[in-house]
C-alpha cells in the first residue's frame with residue numbers, strides 16, 4: 111500500500127460507517143466499493159421528531175462524542191443525552207507536540223456546541239458516579255438520576271497508583287491531555303542543558319501503542335536542538351517495542367542513538383519524587399531532571415464500579431464486538447479505550463467502534479440483529495522528528511470463529527521510514543478525524 115493509497119483508503123473508511131460500510135438507509139449493502147465514493151453524510155437532524163427511545167452516553171471523548179452524533183444521525187426518534195465532566199474535550203492526539211512548543215492546548219480543544227445545534231444531542235456537564243446496569247439508570251454527582259433504554263460507557267482510562275508517588279506532581283503522566291501536559295512542558299523548558307529526562311512506558315495494554323515511542327522520538331529531536339548535552343532515558347516495561355518496531359528501532363538506535371538510552375523489561379516498582387529516582391525491574395535510575403511517568407492503565411473507574419471490568423485481569427470490559435454490549439449487561443455498551451478487544455486503544459479505533467455500536471443500537475431498538483460482519487480501521491501517524499512522521503494502518507474484520515475483530519493483513523501496513531510529506535498528511539488526517547467526531 112503506497113502513501114497516497116493509504117490516505118485515500120483511511121479517509122474513505124473514516125467517513126463511512128465502520129460497521130456497515132454504508133449508511134443507515136443502505137444497510138443491506140456489503141459491497142466494500144461503496145465506501146470509495148461514500149455518500150455525503152447528513153449534517154443536521156431535526157430536533158422535533160417524537161422520542162421513541164433514549165440513550166445515555168457517558169464520556170464525551172473520541173468514542174462518546176462520535177456515538178452520540180451517529181445515534182442521532184442514524185436513529186429514528188432516539189433521544190441522546192451525553193454526560194461529560196469537562197466543559198470541553200482536549201485531544202490527546204497531537205498533545206506530545208505541546209511539549210515541544212509546536213502546538214498549544216487551546217488548539218486541541220473541542221467544544222460540544224455542535225453536537226447540540228446540528229444533531230440535537232443533549233449535553234450535560236456532570237460526573238456520573240453510579241450506574242444501575244439492570245435498571246439502565248445513572249446517578250450524577252449533582253444528585254440527578256436519569257434512566258434510558260441503553261447506556262453507552264466511553265470513560266476512557268484511569269491509571270494505577272505508583273508506589274511512592276503520592277500526590278506529588280513532580281512526575282506527570284501527561285497521558286490525558288490537559289494540565290499535566292502543560293506541567294510537563296514547563297518542566298522540560300525549565301530543565302538545564304545536560305539534564306536527564308526519564309520517560310516510562312507501561313505494560314500493555316495501554317492507550318495508544320505507538321504513543322510513548324513517538325513522544326520519545328519527538329523529545330529526543332527537541333533536546334538535540336534545545337538542550338544538546340542532555341540524555342533521554344526510556345524505561346520500557348515491555349520486552350521490546352510493542353509496535354512499529356522497524357521504524358522505532360531505527361529511530362532509537364540510529365537517528366536518535368546519541369540522545370536515547372533504551373532499557374527494556376524495566377517496569378517501575380517505586381518512585382521517589384523528592385530525589386527524582388525510580389526503582390524498576392531493570393535497576394534504579396537516579397537524579398532525573400524531568401520524569402514523564404506513564405503508569406499502567408485500566409478502564410475509567412466507573413467501569414469497575416459498575417462491576418463490568420471482567421477482562422484483562424479486571425482492568426478492562428469484555429464486550430461483544432458486534433454491538434459493544436458488555437458480556438455481563440446486555441443493555442450497557444462499552445466503547446473506546448475502556449473496552450477489551452483485539453483492536454488498539456486509539457482515537458481512530460474509538461471513532462470506529464462508536465459507529466459500529468451506534469448502528470447496533472439503532473438496529474437493536476428496532477428489534478433487529480446487529481450487522482454480522484463489521485469492519486473497522488485504525489490509522490496512526492508517529493512523529494519521528496519535529497517535522498517528519500511515519501504511519502501505520504490496520505483493517506479489522508469480524509471473525510465469527512473467534513468472535514473477535516481480526517486483522518486483514520492485505521489491508522494493513524506501515525510506512526518504510528519517515529518523511530515530511532507524512533507529517534503534513536498527519537495534520538489532514540487529524541482534522542478529518544476530529545471533524546467526524548465533534549462537528
Ligand SMILES: Cc1cc2nc3c(=O)[nH]c(=O)nc-3n(C[C@H](O)[C@H](O)[C@H](O)COP(=O)(O)OP(=O)(O)OC[C@H]3O[C@@H](n4cnc5c(N)ncnc54)[C@H](O)[C@@H]3O)c2cc1C
Pocket residue numbers: 168169170171172173174193194195196199201202203204205206236237238239264265266267284285286287317318321410412445446447448455456457458459460489490491
Ligand atoms: C500522547 C497521546 C497521543 C495519542 N495519539 C494518538 C494517535 O495519533 N492516533 C490515535 O488514534 N490515538 C491516539 N491516542 C489515543 C487516543 O487519545 C485515545 O485512544 C482516545 O482518546 C480514546 O477515546 P475514549 O473516548 O475511549 O477516551 P477519551 O478520549 O479519554 O474520553 C473519555 C472522556 O470521558 C470523560 N469521563 C470519564 N469518566 C467520566 C464520568 N464518570 N462522568 C463523566 N465523564 C467522564 C472524560 O472526561 C473524557 O472526556 C493518543 C493518546 C495519547 C495520550
